[in-house]
Amino acid sequence: MAGPGGDMQWCFSQVKGAIDDDVAEADIISTVEFNHTGELLATGDKGGRVVIFQQEIENKNQPQFRSEYNVYSTFQSHEPEFDYLKSLEIEEKINKIRWLPQKNAAQFLLSTNDKTIKLWKISERDKRPEGYNLKEEDGRYKDPNTITSLRVPVLKPMDLMVEASPRRVFANAHTYHINSVSVNSDNETYLSADDLRINLWHLEITDRSFNIVDIKPANMEELTEVITAAEFHPHQCNTFVYSSSKGTIRLCDMRVSALCDKHSKLFEEPEDPSNRSFFSEIISSISDVKFSHNGRYMMTRDYLSVKIWDLNMENRPVETYQVHEYLRSKLCSLYENDCIFDKFECCWNGNDSVVMTGSYNNFFRMFDRGHRRDVTLEASRENSKPMQVLKPRKVCTGGKRKKDEISVDSLDFNKKILHTAWHPQDNIIAVATTNNLYIFQDKVN
Amino acid sequence: MSGDNEETQTAEETPVEEKEVQEKTISPEKAEEAKLKARYPNLGNKPGGSDLLRKRLQKGQKYFDSGDYNMAKAKIKNKQLPTAAPEKTEITGDHIPTPQDLPQRKPSLVASKLAG
Numbered sequence: 001m002a003g004p005g006g007d008m009q010w011c012f013s014q015v016k017g018a019i020d021d022d023v024a025e026a027d028i029i030s031t032v033e034f035n036h037t038g039e040l041l042a043t044g045d046k047g048g049r050v051v052i053f054q055q056e057i058e059n060k061n062q063p064q065f066r067s068e069y070n071v072y073s074t075f076q077s078h079e080p081e082f083d084y085l086k087s088l089e090i091e092e093k094i095n096k097i098r099w100l101p102q103k104n105a106a107q108f109l110l111s112t113n114d115k116t117i118k119l120w121k122i123s124e125r126d127k128r129p130e131g132y133n134l135k136e137e138d139g140r141y142k143d144p145n146t147i148t149s150l151r152v153p154v155l156k157p158m159d160l161m162v163e164a165s166p167r168r169v170f171a172n173a174h175t176y177h178i179n180s181v182s183v184n185s186d187n188e189t190y191l192s193a194d195d196l197r198i199n200l201w202h203l204e205i206t207d208r209s210f211n212i213v214d215i216k217p218a219n220m221e222e223l224t225e226v227i228t229a230a231e232f233h234p235h236q237c238n239t240f241v242y243s244s245s246k247g248t249i250r251l252c253d254m255r256v257s258a259l260c261d262k263h264s265k266l267f268e269e270p271e272d273p274s275n276r277s278f279f280s281e282i283i284s285s286i287s288d289v290k291f292s293h294n295g296r297y298m299m300t301r302d303y304l305s306v307k308i309w310d311l312n313m314e315n316r317p318v319e320t321y322q323v324h325e326y327l328r329s330k331l332c333s334l335y336e337n338d339c340i341f342d343k344f345e346c347c348w349n350g351n352d353s354v355v356m357t358g359s360y361n362n363f364f365r366m367f368d369r370g371h372r373r374d375v376t377l378e379a380s381r382e383n384s385k386p387m388q389v390l391k392p393r394k395v396c397t398g399g400k401r402k403k404d405e406i407s408v409d410s411l412d413f414n415k416k417i418l419h420t421a422w423h424p425q426d427n428i429i430a431v432a433t434t435n436n437l438y439i440f441q442d443k444v445n
Numbered sequence: 446m447s448g449d450n451e452e453t454q455t456a457e458e459t460p461v462e463e464k465e466v467q468e469k470t471i472s473p474e475k476a477e478e479a480k481l482k483a484r485y486p487n488l489g490n491k492p493g494g495s496d497l498l499r500k501r502l503q504k505g506q507k508y509f510d511s512g513d514y515n516m517a518k519a520k521i522k523n524k525q526l527p528t529a530a531p532e533k534t535e536i537t538g539d540h541i542p543t544p545q546d547l548p549q550r551k552p553s554l555v556a557s558k559l560a561g
Contacts, residue, residue: 018558027558049557074560089505114505176502195502223498245498278478278488282497329473332480437559 008427009443010390012383014069016053017436019381029432031419035099035107038423041069041430042109043437044094048078050111050164052122067428069439073122075164078113090115096181100203103187108167110190114177117192119168119203125161129153173199173209180230186237193230193242200254212260213242213252228343229289236295243300247284249309267298267309269316279331279340287343292352293424299355301346304328306357306367321367321374324359326397326408339413350425358417361406362433363393379417379431379438389443 018027026047033042041053054072081090091114100108106123131153134142176194183190191212192199198213213230217223225246233239238254250263271280283303291298297318300307304325307317323344327334334340339360346357358364359376367374376393383390396405419432427442482488 016559018561026555029559043557043559045557045559047557051557051559071560074557087507089507091505177504220499223502226498226501275472275474277472277474278481279474329477331474331477332484335481336484435558 010377010429010440011443012385012388012390012438013067013428013441014439015381015384015436016051016069016439023435027435029419029435029437030093030095031097032421032430032432032437033097033099033109034421034423034430035109036101036424038425038428040072040099040107041421041439042097042099043432044077044097044111046091046093048076048080048092048094048113050075050077050094050097050109050120067426067441073162073164075120077111077118077120077166078116081115083115095178098181098183098190100183101187110181110183112178112181112192115171115174117170117178117181117201118166119170120164121167122162122164125163126157126159127155128158130156168203168206170201170206170209173201179228182230182232182240184232184237185235189237191230191232191240193227195226198227198230198240198242198260210258212254212258214259214261228286231289231291231298234291234293234295241289241291241298243286243289245285246281247286247302249286249289249298249300251311265311265314267314267317269307279335282335282340283331288345290346290348292348293350294352297352299346299348301344301357303340303342303344306346306355308355308369319369321355321365323357323365324363324395326395330408334413337413339416342416342418344416344418345420347420347422349422349427354422356420356422356429358420358431360413360416361411362415362417363395364417364420364431377440379433379436379440381436387443390440 017029024047026045026049028046029043030046031042031044034040035042039055041055043051043053045051051074052072053069055067055069057067077094078092080092082088083090093113094111095114096110096112098110100110100119102108106121109120109122111118111120130137131151133147133150133153134144136142170192174192174194174197176196178192178194180193181190182193188204189200189202192201192209193213196214196216197211199209200212201209213227215225215227225244225248228243228245230240230242233241239251240254241249241251243249247268249267251265251267252260253264254260256262256264271284286300286302288301289298296311298309298311300309300317301323304327305323306321308319308321310318331340344358346355348355353370354366354368356364356366362379363376364379365374365376376395377390378393391404394402394405395411396402396407401407415433417431417433421430423429429440431438431440
């Protein structure tokens with residue numbers, strides 16, 4: 001796959017997590033996100049924990065420099081709860097993490113579970129005051145009668161300590177399960193979306209939020225679709241989109257009215273009614289929507305494909321990429337084992353030329369929009385020698401299976417890559433398998 | 446859109462037997478649907494409709510009835526297994542777990558293995 005400066009070759013860089021196959025539920029990775037500079041990489045898991053990795057740049061002057069991500073901070077973001085009033089068990093699983101752009105020395109991120117969003121401050125402490133007048137170095141208080149002179153405490157360097165503290169807790173605003181949070185380009189507000197409603201918050205205010213979308217029908221028997229994802233436009237602070245379980249995307253303009261129930265644009269691809277089957281609606285459900293960095297396009301992921309939409313064209317996508325079309329003839333089994341409901345995410349590279357999404361058998365796919373080329377790669381411990389180049393994988397759909405190909409029936413549907421992230425500038429990607437985080441980078445970075 | 450893809454797909458397949466040629470005319474999706482309906486004849490015709498969505502919205506719902514709870518507790522004391530409740534969206538009756546069956550809802554005190 002060609003990129004600027006020659007062919008892109010993806011190499012193994014690092015893998016994080018336990019090696020053993022016996023996966024504890026708490027260790028299942030549920031979200032992965034780079035910050036705006038790519039220096040920090042955050043993961044959230046089913047156990048409510050957040051782990052943040054920091055990039056250590058070894059030697060940028062060398063042509064083939066290896067940037068390693070090492071643990072920077074880890075904390076328990078959410079804990080399991082039980083809502084006694086509604087008899088509802090609230091999972092601690094982190095559904096989404098979104099970084100705020102950096103404003104000062106500290107870093108901020110929003111992390112959310114099904115019901116509560118939290119703003120976490122991650123700050124560094126590398127100095128501490130020494131030479132107090134009233135305290136000994138170990139903290140014990142001195143007897144004031146023994147003090148004969150005064151001194152000014154001095155700041156002395158200490159081993160770096162990274163502290164995470166919850167600065168805001170945004171609770172009690174969602175009846176249904178939160179699937180998305182998105183920080184606005186105004187750096188003051190953000191939205192949170194659940195199955196039926198979207199709320200607008202101010203980052204400083206926790207006791208109030210504005211409802212901007214409400215698709216709950218008066219009679220729940222008439223419920224036909226739910227909100228699956230939502231995102232603010234990267235530059236226009238008045239614009240956001242939300243996707244539905246019926247495969248539609250609505251673009252809303254907050255300047256039009258306080259309640260954005262009426263969309264400004266409706267993106268929907270017409271379907272041939274003769275092709276309609278029992279599975280049509282289920283596989284058309286959009287599991288992720290992401291604006292391109294330049295704000296001109298958006299990408300959606302449904303069960304079998306990735307679609308690129310031009311914001312100026314509502315009636316069909318401009319590009320469609322098949323992720324694993326060979327699964328179309330396996331839909332019956334995939335419905336029975338619930339895999340048909342798996343929610344895959346997708347992401348853009350820094351200059352919007354390549355998109356990436358996950359699949360089964362720990363495969364993930366990249367689509368080069370410009371060169372019209374795609375590749376299937378695998379995240380596996382078998383290909384985890386330092387700087388080992390990843391070999392493209394191929395799934396055999398029928399007939400004679402060539403050497404190195406894998407047949408559809410041999411695919412492991414328990415090994416799903418749902419979460420992937422691309423460094424905002426460089427060709428470094430983070431790919432999450434069930435409980436491991438793989439970091440790959442382009443050989444000629 | 447999906448129709449176009451299926452056409453290009455079937456065009457690549459090499460026809461071997463006449464039976465295969467006949468199967469080409471039925472889309473793989475419809476063939477899968479027929480398979481599913483054969484296995485579950487009672488399946489409703491509203492796959493993405495209210496039932497599925499309501500089940501999604503009710504995720505996490507755990508009802509408790511003290512009468513059912515005590516009945517279930519008494520049943521286990523008599524070494525009787527609680528009978529399975531009929532297929533319903535709400536879980537009540539004998540499905541209520543006794544304290545011994547409840548999974549421990551404690552937060553993860555262990556650090557994430559990604560950080561280890």
